[in-house]
Structures are given as structure tokens and as C-alpha cells.
Amino acid sequence: MSALEEIRHRFENDRFAMGTTGVVIDSAEPGKAVCSLVLEERHLNGNNVPMGGAVFTLADIACAVAANGYSEKKTVSQQASITFLSPARGKRLTAEAVCLRSGRTTALYAVDIKDELGTYVAHATMNGYVIGDSRSN
Numbered sequence: 001m002s003a004l005e006e007i008r009h010r011f012e013n014d015r016f017a018m019g020t021t022g023v024v025i026d027s028a029e030p031g032k033a034v035c036s037l038v039l040e041e042r043h044l045n046g047n048n049v050p051m052g053g054a055v056f057t058l059a060d061i062a063c064a065v066a067a068n069g070y071s072e073k074k075t076v077s078q079q080a081s082i083t084f085l086s087p088a089r090g091k092r093l094t095a096e097a098v099c100l101r102s103g104r105t106t107a108l109y110a111v112d113i114k115d116e117l118g119t120y121v122a123h124a125t126m127n128g129y130v131i132g133d134s135r136s137n
Helices: 003-013 015-021 052-068
Strands: 024-029 032-038 073-084 092-102 106-115 120-133
Touching: 003 015, 003 024, 003 052, 015 052, 024 052, 032 052, 052 073, 052 092, 052 106, 052 120
Parallel strands: none
Antiparallel strands: 024 032, 032 092, 073 120, 092 106, 106 120
């Protein structure tokens, strides 16, 4: 099983992001991840654009994969901020999460969300808190 397949298998337990919402892990490497979401009617709000919660969920799981995909440590969200820049015009959203700084107990990630047409949909910053070794659970 490839490293990416192992990561996808491990994150199947994130039932809301992966199952209910339908997020897919496209790629992962230490401190970086790309996840995507094919937009369906269930992801749209009353204005017929992606619901902010769907966009945030995509950003959140991309950050989780970047933080935990290749790490022996377990990092959880401590704080998150998202700025919605433009409604998506396409049918697929992609979130790219990158670690900006990783310390002993905290980390900072930037997540950019775009659609396949190049529309810059949102930008998020997320702080992670290291709660321990993932092997201890």
C-alpha cells in the first residue's frame, strides 16, 4: 500500500469530511496536502453557491492531512480563521494546505481554496496544537 493510500485509509475515520461531505485526499507530503470536493446540490446554499461550511470543511481536512499525514505526533485544531473571497464558479474545489511554522506544541498552516476555473474562493489560517504521539491511542 502506498503512503497516500495509507493516509487515505487513516482519514476514513473523519466521517463528516470524507463520508458525508465527500472530500478526497489528492496528495500529501510532510507539512503539505491537497484535498478536493466535487460540488453537488447538497453543498450549495440558498444563493446557489457553495455553503461556507462546505468550504471550511474542505480547508479543515486539508490542514488535518498536512499536519497529521506523515507525523508521529497528533495535532488538533486550536484556532481557525477563514476569509471568503469569491463564490466558486466551477464544479470542483481544491484546498492546498501548507505548514508555515511547526513548533514543539503549536503549528501554523495556510490553506488556499480555489475552483478548477482558477477562482480564488477562500483563504484560511489554522493553528494546530500537538496533543501527543499518534501511536499512543
